[in-house]
Amino acid sequence: MKHVEVITTVILLSWVAVVILLEKCFPYRKGLPFFREGFWTDLVLYTLVQSYALKIVIFDLIIQPLDQHFGFSKLHLVTGWPVWGQVLFFVVTHDFYIYWFHRFQHHNPFFWRTHEAHHSGKQVDWLAGSRSHAVEILINQTIEFAPIILLGADPVVVPIKALIDAVWGIYIHANIDVKSGRLQYFINGPEMHLWHHADHQEVFHANFSTKFAFWDWLFGTAYLPGHKPAKWGLYYAFPKDYFLQHVFSVKRFDERRLLRYSLFRRYYYLRPALWRWLRTVLFRRKPATTPVASRLST
Numbered sequence: 001m002k003h004v005e006v007i008t009t010v011i012l013l014s015w016v017a018v019v020i021l022l023e024k025c026f027p028y029r030k031g032l033p034f035f036r037e038g039f040w041t042d043l044v045l046y047t048l049v050q051s052y053a054l055k056i057v058i059f060d061l062i063i064q065p066l067d068q069h070f071g072f073s074k075l076h077l078v079t080g081w082p083v084w085g086q087v088l089f090f091v092v093t094h095d096f097y098i099y100w101f102h103r104f105q106h107h108n109p110f111f112w113r114t115h116e117a118h119h120s121g122k123q124v125d126w127l128a129g130s131r132s133h134a135v136e137i138l139i140n141q142t143i144e145f146a147p148i149i150l151l152g153a154d155p156v157v158v159p160i161k162a163l164i165d166a167v168w169g170i171y172i173h174a175n176i177d178v179k180s181g182r183l184q185y186f187i188n189g190p191e192m193h194l195w196h197h198a199d200h201q202e203v204f205h206a207n208f209s210t211k212f213a214f215w216d217w218l219f220g221t222a223y224l225p226g227h228k229p230a231k232w233g234l235y236y237a238f239p240k241d242y243f244l245q246h247v248f249s250v251k252r253f254d255e256r257r258l259l260r261y262s263l264f265r266r267y268y269y270l271r272p273a274l275w276r277w278l279r280t281v282l283f284r285r286k287p288a289t290t291p292v293a294s295r296l297s298t
C-alpha cells in the first residue's frame with residue numbers, strides 16, 4: 001500500500017511539472033505571474049494544511065466509525081470486481097454527483113457560501129482548483145470516499161481515485177490554451193472550466209462539469225463561445241486571507257473597515273511581516289515596506 005502512495009505522489013509531481021511547462025509555452029492568458037495573488041494561501045493553507053486536516057476528519061472520524069458501526073464493508077459488494085472496474089465506477093458515479101451538487105451550490109444562496117471561495121481568484125492557474133471551502137471539501141470528499149470504503153473496494157482505489165481527482169483538477173484549471181475539438185464534448189478541460197471561473201453573467205449558471213464534460217452538454221448547461229473571458233473571479237470583494245475567507249462565508253464584513261482595529265491589523269499583517277523577515281534572512285534582502293494595497297496575500 002505504501003508503494004502505491006509513493007507512485008501516485010511521483011505521478012502527481014511529474015504532472016504538476018508538465019502542466020507548469022505547458023502553461024509557460026501555451027498560455028491561455030498571457031503574462032499571468034507564477035507567484036500570483038493567493039499562491040501561498042492556495043499552496044500552503046488549502047493544499048497542504050486543510051487537505052491534511054480534513055483527511056483525518058473524513059477518514060478517521062467519519063468513514064471508519066460509520067463502517068465499524070454498520071459493518072458495510074464486510075458485505076464486500078464490489079470486492080470481486082477488477083480494480084479498473086471499481087475505479088471507473090467510482091469516478092463516473094462521483095462525477096455525476098459532483099455535477100449536480102456543484103450546480104446546486106450555484107443556485108442555492110446558502111450553499112453558494114461554501115463555493116464562492118473557489119471562484120474568488122482572478123488569476124486562474126494549475127493551483128487555483130485547490131481553493132475550496134473546508135465545508136465543501138468535507139461534504140464532497142465524504143460522499144466521494146465513503147462508498148469506496150463502505151462497499152468494500154480494493155484499498156488501492158482510494159489513492160488511485162485521489163490521484164485522478166488531483167490530475168484532472170490541475171488540468172481543468174490550468175492556464176493552457178487547449179483546443180481539444182470534439183473531445184471537449186467528453187473530457188472536461190480548461191476550455192470550458194476557465195470560462196466557469198469568469199466574471200461574466202452568461203456563465204454564472206454554466207459549465208458545472210468536473211471530469212466529464214458530457215454532463216453539461218446532456219443537461220443543457222454547456223457554454224463554449226469562440227472567444228476568451230475579459231473579467232475573472234467574483235463581482236464582489238472577497239477577503240484574501242484563508243481564515244477570513246471562511247469567516248466571510250458565515251458573516252459578511254468589509255476587510256478594509258476592519259483594518260481600523262489594531263488587533264485585527266496585527267493579525268492581518270503578521271504573515272506578510274513574517275514573510276518579509278524570512279526573505280531577509282534567506283536571501284539577505286533589504287526589508288521592503290509593503291503598502292496596504294499591495295500587501296502579500298499569503
Ligand SMILES: [Zn+2]
Pocket residue numbers: 102106115118119196
Ligand atoms: Zn462553480
Ligand SMILES: [Zn+2]
Pocket residue numbers: 118129173193196197
Ligand atoms: Zn474550478
